[in-house]
Amino acid sequence: MAQANAQNVTDNNEIFLVDGSGYIFRAYYALPQNLTNPHGVPVGAVLGFVNMMTKLLADMHAPFIAVIFDAARQNFRYDIYPEYKANRDETPEDLKPQFGLIREATKAFGIPALEMEGFEADDLIATYTRMAREQGKTVTIVSSDKDLMQLLTDGVRIFDPMKAKFMGPEDAFEKFGVTPDKVVDVQSLAGDPSDNVPGVPGIGIKTAAQLINEYGSLDELLARAGDIKQPKRREALIENAEKARISRRLVQLDDHAPVPVAFEDMRARDLHSPTLVAFLAEQGFKSVISRLGLKHDAPSSPDSIPAKAGIQTGPSMDSRLRGNATKGDTPISENVYTLINDIKTLQDWADQARAAGMVAVDTETTNLTPAMADLVGISMAITPGQAAYIPVGHKGQVDLLGGGDTTIPQLPLKDVIAVLKPLLEDESVLKIGHNIKYDLQMFAGIGINVTPVDDTMLLSYVLDGTEHGHGMDELSTLMLGHETIKYNDVAGTGKNQVTFDRVDIAKALDYAAEDADVTLRLHRILKPRLAQEKMVSVYEDIERAIVPVIAEMERTGIKVDTTVLKQMSHEFGMKLATLESAIHKLAGHEFNVASPKQLGVVLFDEMGLQGGSKTKTGDWSTAADVLEDLAAQGIEIVEKVLEWRQLAKLKSTYTDALQNDINPKTGRVHTSFSLAGTNTGRLSSSDPNLQNIPIRTDEGRRIREAFIAEDGHVLLSVDYSQVELRLAAALADVKALKQAFIDKVDIHALTASQVFGVPLDQVTPELRRAAKAVNFGIIYGISGWGLAKQLGCEPGEANEFIRKYLTRFREIQDYMEAKKDEARKNGFIKTVYGRKCVINNINAKNGAWRAFAERQAINAPLQGTAADIMKLAMARMPHALKQAGLSARMLLQVHDELVFEVPEAEIEQTAALVKHVMESVAHIDVPLSAEAGWGKNWATAH
Structure with missing residues (x-):
């Protein structure tokens, strides 16, 4: 980026032509697609467009500028080749209403928004480029479209906003292997799948460039195609000569299109215009107004808010887009980045960081899993625009910075550690990272215990919940208006990625x-928003506190016995074969049990089973709910198919796959816990997912046998008991249920007694089971139909159970209605600890969407508070164990359960301590209860 900006020189006659259509789609996919303005119209692409235009205008100081749009999809190229762009996806529905607003935004900037019926934006750009050169003006085309490279020549350059890079004729040669005047010929041969330009089959860019350079032009090549020695190439050119000529007419830009305005009408205007302010205010873009230093004295209107399906549901979007904290910072386009490969420079940076009291850090590595990764480099930033990179593990480097042949020196890792370890372990210097738990593990691997830390991913997560994603790229676009360099830009893609x-x-x-x-x-x-929005406690006490704990858990991993997994895979494979044979026998012939289409034919066409439905493709649905309904009727083949599916999933997802997930360095599996992936604050697990191992079936429970303790140790499992039910009793202030938990009464038996009107000692197993289903179903907002499926009764009977429950425990009904009202008013609910859980579509007109949102509103404060309690317990655990002189290691968190690896001699003391921490961490009206168990493997411990 620094290199590109060095070329950013404009003259007073320069014309900037912006590819508006390209900007639209970049903006649409860069920002969340669920933002609406105060009128309920989607504006995600509009906001992205505005951000990109403000950045462009600030960086380029263009004297003349216009934004060029496609008038419509149909143009003269469709007359030449009706299949032109036939493979393009339909325009997303929520983007269509934004086209007009983006044109309005362009005009609000005082910039012409140009289009011409029957022509593409590229044709207008080509025409204006020709006219400008004829008048002695220079041209900058702002686009990432490779098709415009045919226009590159003296006095014409392209600025690629994706890469923040200016391009000239040499870039066309690098891309196409020919000079710009021959780009069209190369494209004519190679074709373009994205636009459905046919080209000549079997000829790609590289071969096309070779042929054009050899023969001089497309016409000369086609005329002499018979002379080509390679038979396949010769035949392809002869047989597809007309396709090549048609392709040329498609890719050749028309530089004599009618033009809507003259250059004088493109003269840049002052940004501080009432028109621009009014437009931004109308869309709810107050943060853009603030960032541009504009004044808006009109009455404030509601901010744009996140929504699903155009439904306004949430709080102010402006809270996510405040730029005031960076006012006066060096623009990111004017950065100065330093390569550190000498010890004095590194020490200078370390000294500056210590003086500043904070430093942003990041690591570059060879793998997304820290336990599998090697450290390649470390970056750091102390003030905006001033950042550095310390390479330590690059291989096969040449001096690309200086253009020579010598290897770029890299500091020995031991020297880097010697300088950075005192800084990164200094309690007086704050280390800032994005998803810093990854970097903590990488630094721990080289003997550096980084502390204290802040995490921008978690700051965003705490402040905005699931209103948008929390990846650095998305936040950069959303909050800084800056498109970051992507990993693929530097490492390549597909098989060529390094x-x-x-x-x-x-x-x-x-x-x-x-x-x-x-x-x-x-x-x-x-960071300043935490105090402003009263979210300090959620961040400091819960999210920030848990980062080093999770990092250590991931780094430790859990031991897995491959022998057990292999044995299970073999057994499951044998059982699958037996089930498959039984299914074939019941069907009367062999078929692919794994094929939904073939299974549908067998069940509904051949066997004539009732209750089937067809998908949009016309095939029979064999989804789980369809098969479960049939199995409930006692249809044997369906029962066996469901059993086969469950077993096949266990085998492929766990017993087979887990063998490949074992780290050869450690002999353990190192899952990754996502800290910012759920609406309620719950942790989720991936690579591999260890939170979804089934426990309700014998085979599912058996998989936990493969998770074992090291020699001399046991696995300890401590599980919260009925934590969400306890929270429901406390938060709804249900006195009967609260007292039952205090008295340690069987809560399901009590509910059965209260709801069905029988003495407690006369509650039957069937009544208790029904009460249990109601107890847990209520806190998930279950419907009568859903409860009926669980109990195997009629929906009317299930509805009566729910009615009796809510009549007896009226406080629960009041609580549910209060939570729904809170969500309708705010677009979110809060947990006991203040976490925001976003509730989309709570005011939707669509009944199904609204009902789902209402169920979320009921359950989210319970599940979210339970998640907060679990995190608080986890955050306190390491200190508690250390204070007690115990050496247990926390390995896993699965829903309401914690798993530890404990020396056998310490197990009873450790179990008692963990139970105490988990049960005493929260102060609510109902006692928490945790149950402990231990054994040599996870199955026996649970």
Whole structure:
């Protein structure tokens, strides 16, 4: 980026032509697609467009500028080739109403929004480029579209906003292997799948460039195609000559299209115009007004809010887009990034960080799993725009910075550690990262215990919940108006992608340093909001406190016995074969049990089973709910198919896959816990997912036998008992239920007694089971139909159970209605600890959406509070164990359960301590209860 900006020189005659259509789709996919303005119209793409235009205008100081749009999909190219762009997806429905608003936004900037019926935007750009050159003007085309490279020549350059890079004729040669005047010929041969331009089959860009350079032009090549020695190539060119000529007419830009305005009408205007302010205010873009230093004296209107299906449901979007904290910062486009490969410079940076009291840090590695990764480099930023990259593990480097042949020196890792360890372990210096638990593990691997830390991902998560994603790229676009360099830009894509240690240091410098720079800028925006929005406690006591705990859990991993897994895989395979044979026998012939289409034919066409329904494709649905209804009727083949499916999933997902997930370095499985992935604050697990191992079936429980303790140790499992039911009793202030928990009464038997009007000692197992289903169903907002499915009764009977329950426990009904009202009013509910859980579509007109949102509103405060309690317990656990002189290691968190690896001699003391921490961490009206068990494997411990 720094290199690109060095070329940012404009003259007073320069014409800037912006590819508006390209901007629209970049904006649409860059920002959340659920933002609406105060009138309920989607505006995610509009906001992205506004952000990109403000950045462009600030960076380029263009004297003349216009934004060019496609008038419509149909143009003269469809007359030439009706299949032109036939493979393009339909325009997303929520984007269509934004086209007009984006044109309005362009005009509000004082910039012409140009289009011409029957022509593409690229044709207008080509025409204006020709006219400008004829008048002696220079041209900058702002686009990422490779088709415009045919226009590159002296006095014409392209600025690619995706890469923040200016391009000239040499870039066309790098892309197409030919000079710009021959780009069309190469494209004519190679075709373009994205636009359905046919080209010549079997000829790609590289071969096309070779042929055009050899024969001089497309016409000459086609005329002499018979002379080509390679038979396949010769035949392809002869047989597809007309396709090549048609392709040329499709890719050749028409530079004599009618033009809507003259250059004088493109003269840039002052941004501080009432028209622009009015437009931004109308869309609810108050943060943009603030960032541009504009004044808006009109009465304030509601902010844009996140929604699903155009339904307004949430709080102010402006809270996510405040730029005031970065006012006066160096624009990110004017960054200065430093490559550190000498010890004095590194020490200078460390000294500056210590003096500043904070530093943003990031690591570059070879793998997304820390336990499998090697450290490649470290980046750091101290002030916005000033960032550095320290390469330590790049391989096969040449001096791309200086253009020579010598290897770029890298500091020995031991020297880097010697300088950075005192800084990163200094309690007086705050270390800021984005998803910093990853970096904590990488630093721990080289002997550095980083503390204290802040995490911009978690700051965003705490402040905005699930209103938008929390990845650094998305936050950069959303809050800084800056498109970051993407990993694929530096490491390549597909089979050509390399690990980061093979990335050129010159490319790695901007990519890695930008990460630290952006992280620091995001911190300056997000951190002040904690106090402003009263979210300090959620962040400090829960989310920030748990980062080092989770990092250590992931780094530790859990031991898995491959012998057990292999044995189970073999047994499951044998059982699957037996089930498959039985299914074939019942069907009367063999078929692929795994094929939904073939299964549907067998069940509904051949066997004539009733209750089936067809999908949009016309095939029979064999979804789980369809098969479960049939199995409930006692249809044997369906029962066996469901059993086969469950077993096949266990085998493929766990007993087979887990063998490949074992880290050869450690002999353990290292799952990754997502800290910012759920609406309620619950942790989720991936790579592999260890939270979804079934426990209700014998086979599912058996998989836990493969998770074992090291020699001399046991696994300890401590599980909260009925935590959400206890919270429901406490938060709804249900006195009868609260007292039952205090007295340690069987809560399901009590409910059965209260609801069905029988003495407690006469509650039958059937009544208790029904009461249990109601107890748990109520806190999930269950319907009569859903409860009926669980109990195997009629919906009317299930509805009567629910009615009796809510009549007896009126406080629960009042609580449910209060939570729904809270969600309708705010667009979110809060947990006991203040976490915001976003509730989309709570005011939707669609009944199904609204009902689902209402169930969320009921359950989210319970599940969210339970998640907060679990995190509080986890955060306190390491200190409690250390204080007691115990050496247990926490390995897993699965829903309401914690799993530890404990020396056998310490198990009873550790179990008692863990139970005490978990039961005493929260102060609510109902006692929490945790149950402990232990054994050599997870199955026996649970």
